[in-house]
Every structure is written in structure tokens, then in C-alpha cells.
Amino acid sequence: MKFKDYFNELKRRNVIKSAIAYLVVAWLITQVIATVLPVFGTPDYLLKWSLIILALGFPVWLIFAWVYEITPEGIRKTIDIEPDESISHKTSSRLNKLIISTLTLALVVLLVDKFSSDSAQVVEYGDKSIAVMAFADMSPKQDHEYFSDGISEELLNLLAKVPELKVISRTSSFSYKGKDTKATEIGNELKVSHILEGSIRKAGNMIRVTAQLINTSDGAHEWSHTYDRQLDSIFKIQDEIAAEVSKELKLSLLGEPLKSKTVDPEAYNLYLQANHLTKLTTKEAYIEAEAKIKESIALDSTYAPAWRCLAGIYDTGTYNFSIREPKEGIPLGLEAAHKAIELDPDLGYSYATLASLQELNWDFERSAKNMNKALELLPNDGIIIGTAALNTFGDLEKTV
Numbered sequence: 001m002k003f004k005d006y007f008n009e010l011k012r013r014n015v016i017k018s019a020i021a022y023l024v025v026a027w028l029i030t031q032v033i034a035t036v037l038p039v040f041g042t043p044d045y046l047l048k049w050s051l052i053i054l055a056l057g058f059p060v061w062l063i064f065a066w067v068y069e070i071t072p073e074g075i076r077k078t079i080d081i082e083p084d085e086s087i088s089h090k091t092s093s094r095l096n097k098l099i100i101s102t103l104t105l106a107l108v109v110l111l112v113d114k115f116s117s118d119s120a121q122v123v124e125y126g127d128k129s130i131a132v133m134a135f136a137d138m139s140p141k142q143d144h145e146y147f148s149d150g151i152s153e154e155l156l157n158l159l160a161k162v163p164e165l166k167v168i169s170r171t172s173s174f175s176y177k178g179k180d181t182k183a184t185e186i187g188n189e190l191k192v193s194h195i196l197e198g199s200i201r202k203a204g205n206m207i208r209v210t211a212q213l214i215n216t217s218d219g220a221h222e223w224s225h226t227y228d229r230q231l232d233s234i235f236k237i238q239d240e241i242a243a244e245v246s247k248e249l250k251l252s253l254l255g256e257p258l259k260s261k262t263v264d265p266e267a268y269n270l271y272l273q274a275n276h277l278t279k280l281t282t283k284e285a286y287i288e289a290e291a292k293i294k295e296s297i298a299l300d301s302t303y304a305p306a307w308r309c310l311a312g313i314y315d316t317g318t319y320n321f322s323i324r325e326p327k328e329g330i331p332l333g334l335e336a337a338h339k340a341i342e343l344d345p346d347l348g349y350s351y352a353t354l355a356s357l358q359e360l361n362w363d364f365e366r367s368a369k370n371m372n373k374a375l376e377l378l379p380n381d382g383i384i385i386g387t388a389a390l391n392t393f394g395d396l397e398k399t400v
Contacts, residue, residue: 131186
């Protein structure tokens, strides 16, 4: 059969219109389900399974439209019906009406949803907001960028644990790295009242960390300090800087003071290298990062962030770079994420990574629970909020 004849036969049997009708009706069903299910508090995975069922039904529907015709006598095979007995022209008219009426209903649903939904509420933090900038690498050979970036990120994560403080995500604050942008401009663009910037000089086993807290309204330095310590004192330096920032911003630290988990210095150095490599987002970098983080864990297996980093490497390495098959990479990632949570039940990123791996494993209910746990622990973290928004499975209210 020539293509033109085949196409004409598709039209005669209403296969093309049947496909359009199915897609339009499926879309409407999806919108209704996404709106109705959250009202009854049903698990998020039900919507995803509904989408999967509708997708699987599409080719079945096309085959049915090609093979069969619905007649007044019932369903019959098209090849058994004489051309003068066929009512395909009537079926075509009915499909047109179905498509038009469904599109009309879809438009009504969209309009109702648009004008009935509440506007998103923006949280006002006032003076209690900060962007942790990438600390400059002032080492003699300028070859410790991974270390200065890593310490900056660790400070950001430490400050993100303060409930009252809005901490801008790493992606936003590090975008100014290497740029000569004034503090007032950064404050205006990121909508923060303060920035924390500084530099790190690492030489052998000695480090010098200079930190400055700047008010973005006028560029004034509200606090600054220089720490000259041995490398194994880096955790104490991080804690002191976080405590001073909290003090200057007049934040109330409920419960235990902010404190970094101490770890073997060389293991920590390898962890920072691995974490830095993952930011390069290449397959080669992820393979090298995996080797580095495994070296770190071999030196000190009690550091939860290292296990979380390994879990993230398995997650992204499997999904984005196909370093491993899912049947191998996902179980390894789940094991590493669970180990991280076992070592530190309050590490929010571990729950987010676990949720991502569980979603890959089609365990949507547990994934949603762990993402909610991550949000509970780090309610102001931009990366976790963004990831959670992507995993709401069509629930517009939750996404907003």
C-alpha cells in the first residue's frame, strides 16, 4: 500500500481523529484528577500512575480504531464491513463533536482554575536574609578553588539551618563569582539584606580564613574577622563564623548552637574535592568524584555529608550520565542515602537525595514523604524547594 493510500485509509477509518480525541480527553482527565485528588489527600503517586495508564492506553486505542468499527449492530472488524455499510462518516462527525466539546470543557477548567486559585504568597524576611558568596582562593598557586568553594558552601548549609534566616541558594550567590559587583547591587538583585564574603588561603597544614558580613543597603561592613589556624580547626572556624553572623543579625538560635560535624581533615579535603567535581556536571567529573568520595569514606566513614555526596553521585551518575545501569546504580544510591540519614537524621539534603532515588525507583509515596522531610529540615533552601516543586506531580497549588 502506497503512503498516500495508507494515509487516506487512516482518515477513512477515523484513526487520526480518534488519536486527537483520545489526547484531548486524556488531557482533560489529567487536569481533573490533578485538581480533585489533592482535595481528598490521596498519595501523589496516584496521579503519576494515572498518567502512565493513559499513556499505555493510547497505542491500544489506535489499534482498536484501525481494526474495529462501532456500528449499530455492535463492534465489528472494519475489513468485514462493506463500504456501503460503513458509518465511518457518522463516526467522524461524532468525533468532531467530542473534540470540540472536550476542548470547551478544558477551557472552562483552565479559566476556573486560573480565577479561583489564590495568588502565591511571598515570605517577607526583612533584615534576616543573606547570600553566602564564593570565598576567594588566595592560596599561593591559586589551586585550591575546590577548598574555598567548599567552605563557602558548608557555611551556607550551616546558616540554612537557622529557621528565621532566609539563605539564598548556592546557584544564585555563586553566580557572582569572579565578578566585580557591588554589595548594594547584589542585595537589590537577590533581595537580601546582607552578604557574607571572604577569602581563604591554604598553605600546607595552615589556613587563613577572612570573613566579612556586609549590609547591602549601604555596603557597610558590620563584622569582619581573620582566622589563622591549622587545617583541622576548619570546623571550629565555620561554627564561629556562623555564630557571629547569627549574633549580628540578632537571630535566636533555639536548642543546640550551630555546630559542624568534625571529620578527619584529609577525608574532609577529599570530600570537598569530590563535591567540587560534581558541580562540573560531566560524566568524567562524576567518575572522578566517585573515586574521591570513596577515598574519603575509607578514611572516615562517620561523616554523613560524604555518604550523601556518594548517594547523589549514584543518582545523577545513573540518571544523567548512564555510568551504571539503574538496576545497579539505584540500590547503591539508596544504600548510601540511608547510611547518611543513619549517621545524621537532621541532614536535609540526605532526604532530598533519597527522595530523588526513590522516584527513579518508582517508589513515589516514600519519595514524597522524604521530600517533605527535607523541606521540614531546610524550609528556606532554594534547591530543595525547587526540587520539591518539580515533584508535585501536577498539583499546581503545592508547586506554587
